[in-house]
Amino acid sequence: MPVFWIFVIITGLAAAGYVxxxxxxxxxxxxxxxxxxxxxxxxxSNAAIFTFVPAFLILLIxxxxxxxxxxxxxxxxxxxxxxxxxxxxxxxxxDVRRLAxxxxxxxxxxxxxxxxxxxxxxxxxxxxxxxxxAGVALGSNLTSEIMIAAQRFRSMTNTGxxxxxxxxxxxxxxxxxxxxxxxQKDFRARNTVEATVRVLLIVAASIAILTTIGxxxxxxxxxxxxxxxxxxxDFFGSLTWSPSFGGGSDLGVWPLLWGTLYISVIALLVAVxxxxxxxxxxxxxxxxxxxxxxxxxxxxxxxIPTIVYGLFALLTVGPMLVDAFGDDGYLGLGWMQGGTAVMxxxxxxGIMLIPFVSSLSDDIINAVPQAMRDxxxxxxxxxxxxxxxxxxxxxLPGIVGAVLLAASRxxxxxxxxxxxxxxxxxxxxxxxxxxxxITAKIVSQLTGDADFASPEVLVAFALGMTLFVITLGLNVxxxxxxxKYREQYE
Amino acid sequence: MNDMRLLERDVDTxxxxxxxxxxxxxxxxxxxxxxxxxxxxxxxxxxxxxPSGCGKTTFLRCMNRMNDTIDIARVEGVIKIDDxxxxxxxxxxxxxxxxxxxxxxxPNPFPKSIYDNVAYGPKIHGLAKNKAELDDxxxxxxxxxxxxxxxxxxxQEPGTGLSGGQQQRLxxxxxxxxxxxxxxxxxxxxxxDPIATAQIEELIDELRQNYSVxxxxxxxxxxxxxxxxxxxxxxxxxxxYGSTGDIFTNPQDPRTESYITGRIG
Numbered sequence: 001m002p003v004f005w006i007f008v009i010i011t012g013l014a015a016a017g018y019v020x021x022x023x024x025x026x027x028x029x030x031x032x033x034x035x036x037x038x039x040x041x042x043x044x045s046n047a048a049i050f051t052f053v054p055a056f057l058i059l060l061i062x063x064x065x066x067x068x069x070x071x072x073x074x075x076x077x078x079x080x081x082x083x084x085x086x087x088x089x090x091x092x093x094x095d096v097r098r099l100a101x102x103x104x105x106x107x108x109x110x111x112x113x114x115x116x117x118x119x120x121x122x123x124x125x126x127x128x129x130x131x132x133x134a135g136v137a138l139g140s141n142l143t144s145e146i147m148i149a150a151q152r153f154r155s156m157t158n159t160g161x162x163x164x165x166x167x168x169x170x171x172x173x174x175x176x177x178x179x180x181x182x183x184q185k186d187f188r189a190r191n192t193v194e195a196t197v198r199v200l201l202i203v204a205a206s207i208a209i210l211t212t213i214g215x216x217x218x219x220x221x222x223x224x225x226x227x228x229x230x231x232x233x234d235f236f237g238s239l240t241w242s243p244s245f246g247g248g249s250d251l252g253v254w255p256l257l258w259g260t261l262y263i264s265v266i267a268l269l270v271a272v273x274x275x276x277x278x279x280x281x282x283x284x285x286x287x288x289x290x291x292x293x294x295x296x297x298x299x300x301x302x303x304i305p306t307i308v309y310g311l312f313a314l315l316t317v318g319p320m321l322v323d324a325f326g327d328d329g330y331l332g333l334g335w336m337q338g339g340t341a342v343m344x345x346x347x348x349x350g351i352m353l354i355p356f357v358s359s360l361s362d363d364i365i366n367a368v369p370q371a372m373r374d375x376x377x378x379x380x381x382x383x384x385x386x387x388x389x390x391x392x393x394x395x396l397p398g399i400v401g402a403v404l405l406a407a408s409r410x411x412x413x414x415x416x417x418x419x420x421x422x423x424x425x426x427x428x429x430x431x432x433x434x435x436x437x438i439t440a441k442i443v444s445q446l447t448g449d450a451d452f453a454s455p456e457v458l459v460a461f462a463l464g465m466t467l468f469v470i471t472l473g474l475n476v477x478x479x480x481x482x483x484k485y486r487e488q489y490e
Numbered sequence: 491m492n493d494m495r496l497l498e499r500d501v502d503t504x505x506x507x508x509x510x511x512x513x514x515x516x517x518x519x520x521x522x523x524x525x526x527x528x529x530x531x532x533x534x535x536x537x538x539x540x541p542s543g544c545g546k547t548t549f550l551r552c553m554n555r556m557n558d559t560i561d562i563a564r565v566e567g568v569i570k571i572d573d574x575x576x577x578x579x580x581x582x583x584x585x586x587x588x589x590x591x592x593x594x595x596x597p598n599p600f601p602k603s604i605y606d607n608v609a610y611g612p613k614i615h616g617l618a619k620n621k622a623e624l625d626d627x628x629x630x631x632x633x634x635x636x637x638x639x640x641x642x643x644x645x646q647e648p649g650t651g652l653s654g655g656q657q658q659r660l661x662x663x664x665x666x667x668x669x670x671x672x673x674x675x676x677x678x679x680x681x682x683d684p685i686a687t688a689q690i691e692e693l694i695d696e697l698r699q700n701y702s703v704x705x706x707x708x709x710x711x712x713x714x715x716x717x718x719x720x721x722x723x724x725x726x727x728x729x730x731y732g733s734t735g736d737i738f739t740n741p742q743d744p745r746t747e748s749y750i751t752g753r754i755g
Binding site for chain 2: 287288369371372373374375376377378379380381382385389390393394
C-alpha cells in the first residue's frame with residue numbers, strides 16, 4: 001500500500017478517535033460535561049493524538065530505515081567478483097536498484113508479469129529487450145548476479161512494505177484502543193494535550209536550529225576541502241581574483257570583500273539618514289492620519305523583490321548616473337565608464353534598506369516612554385530639541401542595532417549587485433567603477449560548468465563562509481549593543 | 491509638619507499668580523473640565539484634591555499648556571499668569587513651560603548623567619555663559635532639590651541609577667534649574683515610600699519661599715500637611731476652594747465633606 005494511503009488511513013482513524021473519545025468521555029459523565037475533568041474536545045484530541053502520533057512516527061522511522069537495511073542485506077550477498085576493476089560496490093548497488101525499479105515499472109505497465117519478474121534469468125531470456133519495451137534502459141553489464149540481487153531487492157522491499165503497512169495500522173489501532181480505554185470522566189486529558197502541544201512547539205523550534213547547524217556544518221566541511229586544494233594563505237593574501245576553469249586560478253578574496261564593503265557602505269550612507277529621518281517624522285511629527293497612510297506605503301518598499309530593484313538599478317539609475325558622471329555627462333567629469341558601478345548598486349540597495357531602517361527605528365522610538373517626552377517638553381524644550389537630546393539618545397542602542405541588521409542585509413544582498421554593480425573584481429577607490437561582491441561571485445562560480453571538486457567551484461563555499469562570519473559577527477554585535485543598553489530608560 | 495498645626499498656618503501673601511476664568515477642557519467629545527474659576531496665590535502651596543478622573547491633572551496641565559501635546563485636547567476660557575493670557579496667540583508654549591516648571595507622577599530622569607539631567611534646561615535656554623556658571627546652576631538646583639549631598643560625588647553617573655525618591659528629587663532639581671516662577675507637581679509622591687515622601691514634602695515647603703507651587707495629590711493627609719490652600723475637584727467641577735484649614739475642618743459643600751471623611755472617592 002502506498003505511503004500516502006497509509007497516511008490517509010491513520011489520519012482517518014485519528015479523526016474517528018476524536019469523535020469516539022469525545023463521545024465516550026461524555027457518556028462516562030452521564031452526558032453532563034461539568035462532571036468531566038477536562039472539556040470533551042480534550043478527550044477527543046487525546047484519542048486522536050494517541051492514534052496518529054505513534055503510528056506516524058513509526059512510519060517515518062520505517063521509511064528511513066527500510067531502504068538502508070535492505071541495501072545492506074542485498075549488498076552482503078553480492079560476491080566480490082561481480083565488482084569490476086576500478087568500480088565500487090556502491091556503483092554495483094545503484095545498478096541493482098535501477099534494475100529493481102525497472103522490473104517494477106515493467107510489471108506495473110503489464111509488459112511482464114510479477115511471477116516472470118521474480119523468476120526471470122538473464123542467461124535464458126533477453127530481459128534487456130523486454131524491459132526496453134517498457135521504456136526502461138539498462139546499463140551495460142547485466143550479469144545474473146545483479147539480476148538475482150535485484151530480484152532479492154524487490155522481494156525484500158515488497159515484504160517490508162507489507163509488514164510496514166500492517167505494523168503501522170496495528171499501532172494506530174492499538175493507540176486508539178489504549179486511549180479509548182483510558183477515557184473516562186476522571187482522566188486528565190487536558191494535561192496530555194498540553195504536553196503534546198509543548199512537544200510540537202519544541203520540534204518546530206529544533207527543526208529551525210538543526211537546519212542552521214546543518215548548513216553551517218556543510219559550509220565548514222566544504223571550506224576545509226577547498227583549503228586542501230587551494231592554500232589558505234593565497235585566499236586571504238592575494239589581491240587578485242581571476243578564476244580560470246582550466247586551472248591555475250588566482251582566488252584572492254580581497255577584491256570581492258572590497259566591493260562588498262564599498263557597496264554596503266554607500267547603501268548605508270543612503271539608507272541610514274533617510275530611514276532614520278522618516279522614522280522620526282512618522283513617530284514624532286506625523287498626525288495619526290498621515291502615519292496610517294505613510295507607514296504602510298514605506299513598508300511596501302520592503303515587499304518589492306530585490307530582482308526588481310536590480311532592474312531599476314540596471315535600467316534607470318545606471319543610465320541616469322552615466323548621464324551625469326559619464327564621459328559625455330553634463331557634469332563633464334568623465335568618472336563613469338558604464339552604467340554598472342558601485343554607486344549604482346549602492347544607491348539602489350540604500351533605497352531597498354530605507355524601510356528596513358525606518359520601520360525598526362520607528363518601533364524603537366515609539367518604545368521610548370512618553371514620560372521622557374513630557375519631561376523634556378515640561379522643561380521648555382522644543383520638539384526637535386526633545387527629539388535630538390532626549391529621544392534619540394534613549395533610542396540609540398536600538399537604532400544602532402537596526403543599522404547593523406541593515407548592514408548585514410546589505411552585505412548579503414545579491415540580485416541588485418549582479419545587475420547593478422558589474423562583474424569586474426577589482427580594488428579601486430572610484431565609486432563609479434564597476435566592481436563585484438562576494439555574493440555575485442558565489443553565483444557565477446557555482447553556475448559555471450566546472451568539475452564540482454575543483455577549487456574554482458569549491459571557493460564558493462569559502463566565500464560563503466567568509467560572508468557568513470561577517471554577517472554573524474555583525475548580528476552578534478548588534479544584539480550585544482541592543483541588550484547592553486536596552487534597560488537604560490526603564 | 492503634622493495635622494495639628496493646620497489652623498495656625500496662614501497664607502503668606504495674597505498676590506495672585508495664576509488666575510483662571512471659565513476654563514473648559516474637552517478630550518474629543520468628553521467634557522473633562524467644566525467652568526473652573528480659581529486664583530492661585532504666589533509663594534503658596536496650593537493642593538488639588540479629588541477622586542480619580544475628576545480633572546485635577548488635566549487642569550494642572552492646562553497651566554503650562556502640556557495639553558497642547560495631546561491631539562484631541564481642546565481648552566477654552568482664560569488662564570492668566572501674572573496678568574498675561576497664556577493661551578494668547580503670541581505666547582510661545584515653549585517659553586511658557588520654561589517659566590512654569592512641572593514635576594511628574596513617575597520620576598522620569600533622562601537616560602543621561604545626573605549632571606546632564608539638571609543642566610538640560612539651563613543649556614537649552616542658554617542660562618549659563620560658561621561651564622563654571624553652569625556648574626553653579628547645577629549645584630544650586632541640586633541643593634534646592636535637597637539631593638546635593640547624596641549625589642555630589644557621582645554627578646557623572648546615570649540619573650536612572652538613583653533610587654525612586656532620589657530620582658524624584660532629581661526631577662524637582664531639574665525643574666528648579668530653569669528658574670521657573672511656578673512649579674506644578676502631578677502626584678509627585680505617588681510612586682515613593684513614606685520616607686522619600688517626607689523628604690519631598692519638606693522640600694515642597696522650602697520651595698514655597700521662591701515659587702508658587704501647585705500640587706495634585708490623592709492623599710488628603712499630604713494635602714493637609716503641605717498646602718496652604720486646597721481646591722476640591724469632583725467630576726470636572728471645582729467644588730470648593732479655600733484655605734486648607736477651612737476645607738478640612740469646616741467644608742461648606744456636602745460633597746467636600748463626604749470626600750474628606752471618606753464617604754466618596
